[in-house]
Amino acid sequence: MYDQVQTGKEKGVNQMAGTKILIVEDEFVVANDIRNSLEAMEYAVVGIAASGEKAIKKAEAERPDLILMDIMLRGEMNGIEAAKQILARFNMPVVFLTAYADPLVIEQAKAAKPFGYLIKSYEDRQLKATIEIALGKFRTEEKMKYLALHDSLTGLPNRNLFHDRLTHARFRAYRYQHLAALLYIDLDEFGAINKTFSQEAGDSVLREAADRLTKSVRKTDTVARIGGDEFVVILQDVRKKEDIELVAKKIIRTISCPISFNGKECSVRASIGISIYPYDGLDNDTLRKKADSAMHQVKKSGKNNYRFCGFDDSSVKMKDELKHCKLMPNEGLFYDRLTYERASAYRSRSFLGMLYLKLDMLSSAGDSSGRRADSGVFKKIADRLKRAVRETDTVVHIGEDEFVVMLQNIQKDDAEFVAKKLIQSINEPFSLNNKNYEISASIGISIYPYDGLDNTTLMKKADEAIRIKKNSDNHYYFCDFSADACFED
Numbered sequence: 072m073y074d075q076v077q078t079g080k081e082k083g084v085n086q087m088a089g090t091k092i093l094i095v096e097d098e099f100v101v102a103n104d105i106r107n108s109l110e111a112m113e114y115a116v117v118g119i120a121a122s123g124e125k126a127i128k129k130a131e132a133e134r135p136d137l138i139l140m141d142i143m144l145r146g147e148m149n150g151i152e153a154a155k156q157i158l159a160r161f162n163m164p165v166v167f168l169t170a171y172a173d174p175l176v177i178e179q180a181k182a183a184k185p186f187g188y189l190i191k192s193y194e195d196r197q198l199k200a201t202i203e204i205a206l207g208k209f210r211t212e213e214k215m216k217y218l219a220l221h222d223s224l225t226g227l228p229n230r231n232l233f234h235d236r237l238t239h240a241r242f243r244a245y246r247y248q249h250l251a252a253l254l255y256i257d258l259d260e261f262g263a264i265n266k267t268f269s270q271e272a273g274d275s276v277l278r279e280a281a282d283r284l285t286k287s288v289r290k291t292d293t294v295a296r297i298g299g300d301e302f303v304v305i306l307q308d309v310r311k312k313e314d315i316e317l318v319a320k321k322i323i324r325t326i327s328c329p330i331s332f333n334g335k336e337c338s339v340r341a342s343i344g345i346s347i348y349p350y351d352g353l354d355n356d357t358l359r360k361k362a363d364s365a366m367h368q369v370k371k372s373g374k375n376n377y378r379f380c381g382f383d384d385s386s387v388k389m390k391d392e393l394k395h396c397k398l399m400p401n402e403g404l405f406y407d408r409l410t411y412e413r414a415s416a417y418r419s420r421s422f423l424g425m426l427y428l429k430l431d432m433l434s435s436a437g438d439s440s441g442r443r444a445d446s447g448v449f450k451k452i453a454d455r456l457k458r459a460v461r462e463t464d465t466v467v468h469i470g471e472d473e474f475v476v477m478l479q480n481i482q483k484d485d486a487e488f489v490a491k492k493l494i495q496s497i498n499e500p501f502s503l504n505n506k507n508y509e510i511s512a513s514i515g516i517s518i519y520p521y522d523g524l525d526n527t528t529l530m531k532k533a534d535e536a537i538r539i540k541k542n543s544d545n546h547y548y549f550c551d552f553s554a555d556a557c558f559e560d
């Protein structure tokens with residue numbers, strides 16, 4: 072009710088020019104005082120929320136530039152937890168306004184990565200300074216992240232972001248049973264422009280080529296610059312070869328049109344090599360190398376053309392082709408998937424949980440866990456694991472008695488809940504081929520980014536969590552969030 076009353080009053084304020092701010096405060100008088108102060112400073116208050124849950128909903132609906140958050144709120148969610156979720160889901164800066172100066176509370180607040188922490192009571196000039204510093208810091212961080220992933224000359228994604236986008240396109244193709252295409256483009260005669268005119272002319276040509284490439288594809292596709300005069304295009308949701316050919320022909324046609332620079336015309340052409348997922352490769356490096364090789368073959372045979380590497384049947388659609396191309400999760404694809412999930416967690420500032428499961432299998436005869444089990448046993452276990460997690464999570468069988476479960480956008484408590492659920496699911500006895508099986512499991516848990524920033528470290532720490540602390544079955548073990556040591560939870 073409190074939130075609804077405030078919303079009516081705020082409608083006139085929302086029209087104000089300036090930075091949009093959301094207030095999260097459960098004391099009516101305090102919230103109104105903050106709003107009045109902000110309006111006097113010519114900020115636009117887009118909403119007031121009295122609980123963490125409502126703060127998240129308002130943040131999603133209003134998309135404020137900054138959130139002023141009290142820590143102790145009504146409801147089940149405090150301000151620290153709400154701030155964590157808002158930052159992870161919407162990438163919005165939060166400043167805590169609180170009466171708590173307790174070192175323990177401040178230490179807990181750090182986990183939410185706030186952009187400011189202001190102790191009540193404060194003067195308006197202190198509030199404004201805190202807001203402006205927080206906004207400046209946030210904008211600087213966003214600019215640095217953008218520059219790290221984009222080409223400074225053309226504004227296109229650079230090599231780093233290209234690999235991320237290609238990984239995303241592959242897994243989208245895998246999930247929805249489509250194709251993904253990689254077009255490797257080299258500008259013919261570009262070197263002559265720098266020599267004949269100037270480097271400035273060459274830069275102008277590169278910017279124009281980038282603009283033309285972007286206009287030649289859909290918004291869902293990606294154009295990136297990965298070298299001097301080398302570009303790549305990633306096509307998502309492709310169903311047949313003809314779709315790719317249409318884009319390649321369009322690029323060649325549009326790039327070949329003259330480009331004006333200081334009253335003079337410059338001309339370049341495009342040589343294009345094309346690789347297709349999954350036929351030409353299952354990983355980024357293979358797809359890139361094959362497309363690059365096809366592009367060089369075009370340059371050797373006359374330039375200004377395109378060439379596919381290996382995929383020649385243009386009449387068959389994807390749904391029929393996949394009958395002959397089964398993509399089963401394996402260790403190689405697991406590392407690829409883990410890379411993709413890490414990149415997604417980095418972009419969204421969320422946490423990724425990796426649960427490494429080691430199984431111990433016992434039949435009714437008391438066979439040791441070292442014996443080779445029927446393949447049907449592992450299928451049965453895989454089915455149970457899949458039912459125990461969300462559809463957005465990933466279960467991979469990476470070895471005879473080894474599984475990995477990847478949990479998207481989770482907190483430590485979520486990983487603990489899932490680990491317990493997995494163990495409970497695995498422990499249920501079952502029969503197969505006239506044999507009774509009792510399964511037990513140990514689970515090592517590592518969390519990105521706390522326990523590692525790369526695949527190897529995350530796997531190593533999850534494995535160490537089991538080996539160092541394992542002294543009985545049916546347990547799960549976390550890597551410590553703040554140290555290399557592991558602890559049993």
